[in-house]
Amino acid sequence: MSRLKRGDKGDSLAGFRTEKTEGTIPNGLLKAARKSGQLNLSGRGLTEVPQNVYRLNIDTPEEAQQNVSFGESDRWWEQTDLTKLLLSSNQLTKLSDDIRLLPGLTVLDLHDNQLNSLPCALGELQELQQLRLSHNQLRALPVEVCTLKNLHSLTLHQNLLETLPEVLGQLENLTELDLSNNHLMGLPSSLGRLTCLQKLNLSHNKLSCLPDTVTQLTNVKLLDCSNNQLTEIPASLSEMLALEQLYLRHNKLCLLPKLPAPVLKELYVGNNQIEQLETEQLAVLTTLSLLELRDNKIKTIPEQISFLSTLTRLDLTNNDITTLPASLSLLPDLKVLLLEGNPLRGIRRDLLTKGTNELLKYLRGRIKEEPERPDEGHTAMTLPSQTRVNVHNIKTLKLLMYSEMQAGSIPDEVFDAAVDQGVTTVNFSKNQLTSIPPRLVDFQSSVSDINLGFNRLICCSPDICKFLQLTHIDLRFKSFPEVLYQIVSLESVLLGNNLVGVVDPCRLKKLVHLSTLDLSNNDLLNIPPELGLCTSLRCLSLEGNLFRTPRAAIVAKGTDAVMEYLRSRIPT
Template identity: 80%
Template sequence: MSGFRRADKVDSLAGFRTQKTEPTVPYGLLKAARKSGQLNLSGRGLTEVPQNVYRLNIDTPEEAQQNVSFGASDRWWEQTDLTKLLLSSNQLTQLSDDIRLLPGLTTLDLHDNQLSSLPSALGELQELQQLRLSHNQLTSLPAELCSLKNLHSLTIQQNLLESLPEELGQLKNLTELDLSNNHLTCLPSSLGCLTSLQKLNLSQNKLSCLPDSLAQLKHVKLLDCSRNQLTDIPASLSEMLALEQLYLRHNKLRLLPKLPAPALKELYVGNNQIEQLETEQLACLAAISLLELRDNKINSLPEQITLLSTLTRLDLTNNDIATLPASLSLLPNLKVLLLEGNPLRGIRRDLLTKGTNELLKYLRGRIKEEPERADEGHTAMTLPSQASVNVHNIKSLKLLSYSEKQAAVIPDELFDAVADQGVTTADFSKNQLTSIPPRLLELHSSLSDINLGFNRLTCCSPDICKLLQLTHIDLRNNQLSDLPSEMKNLTKLRSIILNYNRFKSFPEVLYQIESLETVLLGNNQVGGVDPSRLMKLVHLSTLDLSNNDLLNIPPELGLCSSLRCLSLEGNPFRTPRAAIVAKGTDAVLKYLRGRIPT
């Protein structure tokens, strides 16, 4: 009986031992990895990397001990060196020196673990091209890591780094370096030796200055220094000849940086302490297309704002601006002007809500105000229908305006008055129109901008699609639920405003208009959007989907790289959280990209 108990005890212990030594990685995965050279162990709850993973290309596989098959699929001796190892989203606290047993690795993904240090053996992976270390607890990097001569991408965001090794400059082939969300107070001067670098992210650190050596980075196109403690930007940055996008949001800048960087197209300086714009600084921005100055303390705009002739988008939200210079309307390429949250005087609130085009027209009118007032009696005539035709507006501004009349139809006399005048803009907003005026087609050769907002349109007539010169359509505050498929013929259309209508889905035809730059669909009932089709709209920079019925946001939306302004607030989705949405477009897109399965 005692013998039976002893045997029973031995058996149970053996069973226990079997469970303990059973590999935590399914054997089938290892077998497949020997053939493909790729092993994905992400999200498996690993607390350490199993030894058989490190020894994948060294130990003789199990099938070698069994019956040998000469089938093409089972030739175990024809194995491939492991080149791609994905270990993200586990619970790894350390990486063994045995990582050197995988010298063929080109990609090593360790993001979203609990690593506090890295082994020096990492420096032996001389084939490594991509190393992902984000979302760990690293406080330092081993100098040996800097000997990886073939490394192209190094992402170390969301760690606890306080300094970087001076040897970092040895990574001559690095094209992408992400150091965001760390505790860095200074940068090594050797950073300037990374001459292949194209993208450098330094945001969310504790930097109070930038090294002059950054000027040596002649190929960097994107530099993000947001959310630091910078009070000044070195003038040497203007030597970054390829720099196109510069992010300086949430710092302590008091002046717009003086940066004559010849390729600089986008400058983001929101949430600083800038009080005035100097002519000298503006004159530097020779190629600027987008200038973000929101949430500063700017109290006025200089007349010399006209120096920014290439500007297409100017964001002045939440400043202290009381008056606007009429010269602002002379910027030839300005398409978007954001002024909410300023104590503007002399401009009616409803004019601000009408959008950029209306505001610029108003400012242009102020330039011509004096001569217009002098012969006012000759520029306006009253027709039998009581429609006031402003001949000056038609001839000088090419503008046909008949708004705020509460009219159900547009009088024929207006269209008679504009015959052969080459009118480019028609404003019929704030009326009682239930259909698009059919005589609009008479303006098909010249009309580029039409405002039909604040009417009672229940459907959009296909006739509007014959106005092939249209670049801007404003249909806000109507009762529309669909758009005609013929709208795809509007190949010059750049912006469409559909806020406050009854759309339950993203209008199908908009996916087919590749010229679109701005789509405003806020305050509808849109329940979904197709990011794979949005990605084909390569010019789309502004997308407003606020206050709709979106229950989830597809992660692939983060791949819409052209988006500069994405509004999602006021929807019932749970992720991304409100705190992330509040951080703005970049944070939302970055969050979404992070949720795409690798």
């Protein structure tokens, strides 16, 4: 009898110990995880991962040991393997080898802890697709991590990494790699084998050069090398055929890199030591829409800046520029020109404060004041209607410009002057057009950029769908044109300063190349959360509308913050 009592007493203490262990992780949370396959333990002050988390899919649940009947929703034997484990923002210093007991994990989030090492057992999680390790104290990455063939996203920013395993290239399905804010002085040559990569962040390290193999990353769209010690960028970087955004801020570059990358749209080279802009470097940037050159030592802007015919934003803040070339006003799409902090002469200070439009108007006026040189007779052509067409722009820049004429229609002579010239850019902005000129179809096989802004358009012809090369279009409408939803090649749609009240996110999502959508200063009363699913968007402008959510504070944080907010509002 006494032995039975002692046994009872032992069982009772064991029960208390179990309750104490599960006090950290409520039993209800574990029970829900068995059904959903997801367990969120973020921000719980954990110093180690409780054993019952590792054994979630192995041990029989406590309720199964009790004499109770089970409803359909409580069939513990039909539990789902854990696929998503979130352990971020805790105080973990290590991870047990028992992590191998969760082989079904596809997402493991360990960011914002105090990890200084990782177990080799991580290599056994062969289903893993996302591994988040940022904001820890890791000094090395175990080679076993490089065997995770299904890994798509690996984030390691804000650690203490000095080197990376040479076998890093085995992560052949990786699409996103973030190595920013570490102590890397070099990169493994096998980096070039990560041919599925689309985003590569190398910022805030100690890199003095990039490996030659980086040019093999032909699917990378965004490359961030800011805040390193780079002195030059190899021209072979132009072999990265998908590269759209390149960040080179805060390095030691003395020259603008020569990068004839075929789809490069944004180049950030601020805070370097560039003193001179070479025509040769500018001439190859034929697709650029944003060029940041702030905080350098540039003294002059070459007249050939007009080569950058697709440029919409040019930041020259804090340089040593004293004069501006009038050719700046020939950039047909330039919307933002930043010049603060330059010792400019010959331009009134009040003119600089009036904004880009007034400054460009002033520079255009300077062009009209300059007498035509005798050798320029062949570059301009006077039509019977007394309209001047710049033949030089048509032949060399492939630019057909008939802007600020207050015209209700475009004369046939304008189109005739550009026949068979392979025009890629058409600018008919600031006129009185009420419809898209029908003869634009003459250039349907070559035109990629159409600017019809600041007209009086009331409809959009279905003929616009015939422009198979079209990537940018600037329009002004009272509603979002239906036909735009059908142009799958579009990369930019600028509908700012209109009366647009509604957009259809489901149809926008089908525009898989759309990276810029400007809906600023319209009449949008609400922003559909599903717009956050348009994953190709990198620049979404919504300011100046009537909606209350997202709040202005979120909109001010930029596109990423807005998209994340919208996704969080999608009903589940």
